[in-house]
Amino acid sequence: MNVEQYLNSVYETVIQRNPHEAEFHQAVKEFLDSLAPVFEKYPHYKDTGVLERMVEPERLVSFRVPWVNDAGQVQVNRGFRVQFNSALGPYKGGLRFHPSVNASIIKFLGFEQIFKNSLTGLPIGGGKGGSDFDPKGKSDGEVMRFCQSFITELYRHIGQDTDVPAGDIGVGAREIGFLFGQYKRIRGGNEAGVLTGKGIGYGGSLARKEATGYGCIYFVNEMLQSRGLSYEGATVVVSGSGNVSIYAMEKAMELGAKVVACSDSGGYIHDPNGIDLDLVKQLKEVGRSRISEYVKTHPHATYTEGSQRIWEIPCDIALPCATQNEIDEASAATLVKNGVKAVGEGANMPSTLEAVEVFLKNDVLFGPAKAANAGGVAVSALEMSQNSMRLSWTFEEVDSRLHDIMKNIYQQSMKASEEFGAPGNLVVGANIAGFLNVADAMLAQGVV
Numbered sequence: 344m345n346v347e348q349y350l351n352s353v354y355e356t357v358i359q360r361n362p363h364e365a366e367f368h369q370a371v372k373e374f375l376d377s378l379a380p381v382f383e384k385y386p387h388y389k390d391t392g393v394l395e396r397m398v399e400p401e402r403l404v405s406f407r408v409p410w411v412n413d414a415g416q417v418q419v420n421r422g423f424r425v426q427f428n429s430a431l432g433p434y435k436g437g438l439r440f441h442p443s444v445n446a447s448i449i450k451f452l453g454f455e456q457i458f459k460n461s462l463t464g465l466p467i468g469g470g471k472g473g474s475d476f477d478p479k480g481k482s483d484g485e486v487m488r489f490c491q492s493f494i495t496e497l498y499r500h501i502g503q504d505t506d507v508p509a510g511d512i513g514v515g516a517r518e519i520g521f522l523f524g525q526y527k528r529i530r531g532g533n534e535a536g537v538l539t540g541k542g543i544g545y546g547g548s549l550a551r552k553e554a555t556g557y558g559c560i561y562f563v564n565e566m567l568q569s570r571g572l573s574y575e576g577a578t579v580v581v582s583g584s585g586n587v588s589i590y591a592m593e594k595a596m597e598l599g600a601k602v603v604a605c606s607d608s609g610g611y612i613h614d615p616n617g618i619d620l621d622l623v624k625q626l627k628e629v630g631r632s633r634i635s636e637y638v639k640t641h642p643h644a645t646y647t648e649g650s651q652r653i654w655e656i657p658c659d660i661a662l663p664c665a666t667q668n669e670i671d672e673a674s675a676a677t678l679v680k681n682g683v684k685a686v687g688e689g690a691n692m693p694s695t696l697e698a699v700e701v702f703l704k705n706d707v708l709f710g711p712a713k714a715a716n717a718g719g720v721a722v723s724a725l726e727m728s729q730n731s732m733r734l735s736w737t738f739e740e741v742d743s744r745l746h747d748i749m750k751n752i753y754q755q756s757m758k759a760s761e762e763f764g765a766p767g768n769l770v771v772g773a774n775i776a777g778f779l780n781v782a783d784a785m786l787a788q789g790v791v
Contacts, residue, residue, distance in 0.1 A: 346382045349389055350375045357398050364447030366667060366692075370454050371398055373696055377774035380763040392790075393782045400453065402426040404500055405446065408474055410492045412485050422493050424472035425453040426506055430784035433504055434470030435460055435720060437511030437540075440518065444473045451667070452511075452691055456720070458777025459713040462752045465724040470506055472497070478513050490521035498529050503536030503730070509723045510540040512666065515586065516552070520545075536730040539723035548726035550741040551719075556590030556689060557742065558718015559662060559710070560598065561749040563687035566708040566769070567660075572684060575599035580658040582606050582650065583665035584627050584634050587689045587716070591662050592620055604656050606665065607634040611653040614644035657681035664689030672697035679705045688712035699770060714752050714773040721748045 344352070357371050375394075382389050408420040423446060426434040436456040439448070449471050457469030474493060478486050501508060510519055519540045527533055535546035543549060550557070560574075567573055579595050579602045581588050592602045602618045604611055607627075612618070612634055622640055626632040638646045647653075654661065654674040661683050663669050667690065670678075675698035678686070685708035688694060692712055694702070702709045722745055729735055736744075752773070759779070760772030785791075 366451040370451040377771040420476040423449045427453040427469045429468035432466035434506035435467035436471040439473035439511040440513030461777040461780040463721040491525040539726040549738040553590040554722035555587045555719030559689040560594040562715040565753040577659040588664040606650040610648040663693035670694040675701035
């Protein structure tokens with residue numbers, strides 16, 4: 344069996360064992376498509392079955408989450424935690440509360456997390472979790488009761504040296520606070536390192552909420568500099584308006600870019616004068632409002648229902664920071680037609696496989712999610728370090744470490760792309776660099 348046949352057989356086994364899990368299949372395929380040159384050069388990875396082990400989670404937990412709403416009615420949601428790979432350290436990955444959450448979504452996110460975490464160079468394995476609970480429209484009391492029920496089951500599977508969840512879509516500072524409070528109540532101690540994304544006053548890290556957005560900008564900046572380009576004077580479109588999007592916009596603006604559009608799940612705003620970021624922060628971080636409210640204050644801006652068409656706005660730099668598969672082949676072709684120079688994935692797998700192919704074929708600088716959005720988990724790991732040492736670093740110190748980590752991820756990815764015959768292809772480079780770190784650790788630890 345040659346290498347291509349071998350990789351195909353691994354993929355077919357994944358499909359057979361995980362039927363109807365399209366997102367997980369997509370993540371595995373994108374990863375396997377990069378690995379042929381590694382297995383050609385180093386056949387011992389095939390002989391030791393490291394890949395077969397890597398695509399199978401070490402543990403997948405599914406559980407019910409009963410809670411009572413404000414009307415006194417019992418509600419039941421489903422909770423998940425996938426502990427995918429612990430070769431490099433404790434499982435690390437966020438919790439997502441969103442109606443779309445199912446086993447496929449959690450497994451795709453957990454699988455991506457293995458290699459993203461590997462690229463940071465920090466001692467963390469890969470995991471992910473969440474629930475199909477939707478915090479939108481819920482009162483603080485309802486969110487609290489859900490979080491308490493969720494962690495009452497999950498607590499037995501996590502720990503600061505075992506599995507350290509963080510936030511993701513639908514899980515911000517409010518949710519982390521409720522989860523941590525109930526965990527403390529059950530465990531009878533303040534194990535600060537068990538969750539990251541905590542409030543600054545009780546063990547959180549400065550620069551954590553900014554980290555994913557800032558990190559994406561730092562990574563894209565490395566790509567731009569490789570071609571003598573910069574953010575200065577560039578037009579930027581950012582999807583989403585949560586933590587990742589807001590702080591990607593903030594850092595891009597600091598570096599001289601003009602951000603003209605952002606979105607939420609309802610639609611997008613286009614402000615040719617440049618987005619008023621303070622207003623977006625007020626709407627989203629304080630008011631928990633819809634982005635459509637923006638045009639009431641800025642009537643010169645336009646609001647369009649449906650977020651998909653945001654990619655029709657001409658831009659130099661596109662930053663998909665909302666959710667998976669938000670850029671399809673047609674949207675990618677439109678971006679290319681309109682002259683996009685760089686795409687940085689701030690969300691997890693926001694471009695379909697076909698869209699990625701369009702960008703690569705047209706020589707667009709492309710920063711894949713497992714590299715470009717690793718800033719959040721990097722600073723989560725730095726939060727773990729601060730908790731272990733019982734001290735706090737300054738914002739500037741954390742930000743400096745984040746900048747160095749993102750620069751190193753870029754350099755690792757570029758080096759791997761060159762070594763394995765795909766110079767400049769950061770998709771291939773990030774996959775290979777991430778794989779090698781994890782595979783070597785797995786081999787050193789035996790068949791486990």
